[in-house]
Amino acid sequence: MTAALTVDALTVRIPVRAGTVHAATDVGLTLETGRTHALVGESGCGKSIVASALCGLLPSNAQVSGSIRLTSGADPVEIVGAPERVLRTVRGRRIALVPQSAATYLTPVRTVGAQLDETLLHLESRYGIDELLDRVGLNASCRDLYPHQLSGGMAQRAAVAFALAGDPEVIAADEPTSSLDPALTERILTLLDGCAEAGAAVLLITHDIAAVTGHADTVSVMYAGRILESGPAAAVLDDPWHDYTKDLVAALPRNGLRPLPGSPPELTDLPDDCVYHLRRPDTAFSGGPTHLLRTGDRVVRTRVGGRP
Template sequence: MSALTVAGLSVRFRRRDGDVQAVTDLSLTLRRGELLAVVGESGCGKSVLAHAILDLLPANAVVTGSVSFADGVPFARGRDIGLIPQSPATALTPVRTGRSLLTETLRVHRRDMAADLVAKEAGLAPGDLDRYPHQLSGGMAQRLATALAIAPDPAVLLADEPTSGLDRPLADQTLDLLRRRCDDGGAVLLITHDLAAAERVADTVAVMYASRVAEHRPAAAFFAGPAHPYAAALLDARPDRAFAPIPGHPPMLTALPPGCPFAPRCARADAGCATLPAWTGGAACHHPLG
């Protein structure tokens, strides 16, 4: 059963020097028990997707398409859908301790659970709850933000770079926490540039490039052999693989090409790539691999 459905979502930011097409005609379904990892280079639209789902976009955003929760049932932020923000330091109230924030969150959502236990689950020492945000390291602030997101026990959790600022053991602990939530029947949309993190916990992977989804397949199949040339190049850029940089640069989101946006960087491109590709084998590509 679906936990979250995104259908034909497009997000455009109006600016004086030209509109920014941050998300283009994006459709995804997140099912209960599923961890869906959305990966891609910085600036491809991953974080905008999360904020669009939560209706947390600025006033200059123009949104089309739809987002529905649990087969069309209306949802409440925090209670039904939680967010682990990409920049936790800016999301925390500077004049309140972590304990105050976490205790209030548990009370408002009527969770009969000790703040220390939630902090421990998120990898934060209970003693650190008595500090103010400016007294926390970046990793501690990230773990506090994670604790605040899971405290209401939301059915769907959007995790926007939740391992940012964490060393590998703590990053793996956070990823395992997200995996457990799915194993217990929840659903997680993990936004990350860390492909090792996605490989560790994801059931499915969606690769974004220049505001669009380029590939969307089961994680095991994706990591065994990606179908889109961009996805293959992304994997080959990993240090544990070829460690080869992707040549060229992504297109400007103010001037997206009419055809395949990856064509100028793709060795397989031909004249046919001047038109948008249809989906073939889980990839939007005229010349999929394999």
């Protein structure tokens, strides 16, 4: 498979009044053309920051190190540190974001059609409004609706239509099924499957591990800003190695809805090392310096000297 985008040692710190938010720490991902990579974990663990970083949409005061390199196509681009004039050539055209709570990203006093038409003109898209709406399963009459007239599922499909307008190489879908019923969830995920089948690299960000099954090729598990485990989706979900992943999988309905211990930590002024031991003191993977240990096509974060 061809890598469309690589994230290497991405670290994001955001100063706030209360201290410094450790939004992401040493994050590494590889998004491949024609495949879906799921980034999962509880809410508040830093997943959305990764999506924003891919598109160069972090807060202006964010302190960013590491690399986000768009490698597909004939013109590789480094996103971290790129000037706005470069990012404007990338957003929408090469990397597109399907935002969480899509309806809130639309201008409330303009119709969906008017906003989509403006997007198509800006991107010099080869598509028409009705063609894109049809592609995401929306009736052409939706072009005349205002955002408040859209249901949650319609708004999410409209957001995908905006994302597809520029034929992007990478699509970052941030919680695209949040608050949707099972039928609409499956419809949105199937739509993203189609994007991957058409050649895009899809990053599916979700706290709903059940939604990953059957839709993701690869999965990375994130906790408190760090990647704790990565590998083929079926292998990770069927045989999790890290204790956090085991606890996430155990909380699924099919596994008895066993609640995770404790609560996710605040990301402000976190310690330098992985902190899952604060919720599960008996874990052998956290509590001291950790590193990512690779075994075949799987990676797990464990204490230095530890074993998966």
